[in-house]
Amino acid sequence: MKPFVLSAPLIVNWTLSFRCNFACNHCYSRAEDASAELSTAQIKSIMDTLAARKVSFINFGGGEPLLCSDLFELAGYASGLGFKVSMNTNGWLLDETRAALAKNAGFETVGVSIDSHRAEVHDGFRNMPGSFERAVNAVRQLRSNGVRVTMSSVICRINADEFVSLVDMAESLGVEQIFLHNYKCAGMGMTNRDELDLSPPEWREFYIKAMNLKAARSGIRISMDDPITATIKGGDAESPLVKGSTCGKLSLNIRANGDVTPCGFIPVPIGNLLRDDFDSIWRGSDVLGKLRNKEPKAKCLQCKHYADCLGGCSARAYAATGDFESPDPHCWFEPV
């Protein structure tokens, strides 16, 4: 069947606040202005708009969403409108009481960030002593309150050689799905890129191992969600209908002040939901148009995988070169 542009995104990632109680080495949002935030009423009104467009998922990210005093009220409102609601948290504030509140608010899943199975490595990466223990405890509290838990791990130099142990740990904690996120060179991720990012051949090696593990494991879902995996035989193929990056095709991002960006890692506002009509942004944005209709450039012109890869991750390409259409800097293809 022919590909089509959806009438609205399926997934909205929403940064309610850029405030955070951590200062992680890879964070894309730490440099952002944490002062401008929408009121509870404004957020609910935007949720009404999204519900009318039949958006299916709202995922709260940040910053740390649990620092928002209205988080559970908003999640309850969103789930009442029929959204599948989730969030990503560092887990520090997710104690027994908040786990119960998350359940009552209708959170479908909660993603907890854990980047190493070794406490000292995780704590060092997150610059927060004790954060590993609190994150593991958050997973346990959520599970005992009947909330489905996913785990998010940013793959980089601290864990790429040990990711199997990370998956083992997630499985033993009863986590349903682990997201092995690719390292994004945005925000602090750009500042610390030399120290933390893998080289293109190392990414290739990591993905081959991760895909083999994914095929071998039935107790936990392993997701990589990186368009560049389309270049590996038997690639991740999580969403074969949508090639390349999903931002602006399946998903959209809302920032704390109501600005809309294609994804959290592309800091290019394409409108503001206090001011602009949602459909005009989704259908009319030149930036989204460009992301949906990428043209190959440089080495992508010689690559047989372009139809599936579409130049890889547009956010990484943009961060590294200022051009969405440049080849993904993680790409290992070497033209002859």
Next chain:
Amino acid sequence: MIDRPLRNPAIIWREEDELRDAAMAMLERGEDASGEGVMILLCAGVMHQLNMLGAEIWKRCDGEHTVDAIAAGLAEVFDAEPDEIAADVREFVSDMQRRGWLAE
């Protein structure tokens, strides 16, 4: 074959109204709309699209409609004979069952 198919509740789906209208208009003009996606389904992280026939069957998989009742409903929408369309419905229901799109 399940007698009264029921959608797997874990699957997220959305009918795309404009695309549906466009496919409907094609049918009315006597054109082939079988290649036109009008509904998206998200199943275990994988997205699929359905054409109008698939979408109309999917919407009726509510655990109440029998396969024959689904075929009768579709015959009205597509202005076809129920017997003609019943074979397509059976085939699609088996396919959905095999893919895990229907509740056990």
